[in-house]
Amino acid sequence: MDFFVGDDTGLVIDWTQMPTYNTIMSIAVGAGLIMLVLLGRDLHRNENFKPEGWALASGTFGLILTITGTHMTLTWPLATYFPFDNIIFGETSLGFGVLLLAVAFYLWKRGTALVASKDRAAEAASVAKPLGIFVLGLGLALFAIAAAGVVFQLFAAPADEPISGAFARWPWLEAIFMSGLFALIGAGAVIFPFTLSSFSSIRPLSGIAKFMGLMWGVAGIAFLLFGALNFYTHIGLILNTMN
Known part of the structure; x- marks a missing residue:
């Protein structure tokens, strides 16, 4: 979490000017x-395969991220001192x-047809193909964020x-740690469109698909645990820096 310097008595943060909820965002x-x-x-x-359960999960996470995101x-800047x-x-x-909400909508509305398909994975991949353009763009953006994090030493926590x-x-x-997580997700997003053509329920999983799953799985576990930890660290920071 980013911070700003207080006076000689220690770090003091005006939390009315520093709203933050990247705790729940990180978990989601x-x-x-x-x-x-x-x-x-x-x-x-x-x-x-039960599409309804996956739709509920995707809708839950997507709703949290869409609202907070x-x-x-749109609130510029949300934290006055850190518009980035x-x-x-x-x-x-x-x-x-929004992508997760789209997944939830598709699984909820077309789940029955998906289950009845001879090749569920290929059917889902063909539907997801147009979204691959946006996923690729997000991946490149995450590379840019990772580079900015290292170059400008962002994400550092105060003492x-x-x-x-x-x-x-x-x-x-911490800049390298957080930037590394963004880069992992970005790498998976960049290769996502290229995994779709070989994704099938009746053929072995391709190496590139396994690699994408590994990157997203590792980054997902890290973000989940880091977000849970931040519920403690952010509460402690607020208590330590209040007026």
């Missing part, structure tokens, strides 16, 4: 990525959230933040 992003990996696995090999994107957070967290969450603050003297460390 992580859960959404993990869900997509598991959804792909189910489409590929599970004979008892829209607010952060609107781009990094707001716009990416909005894009991912007043529990746990993460222990690394405040090395701002490049």
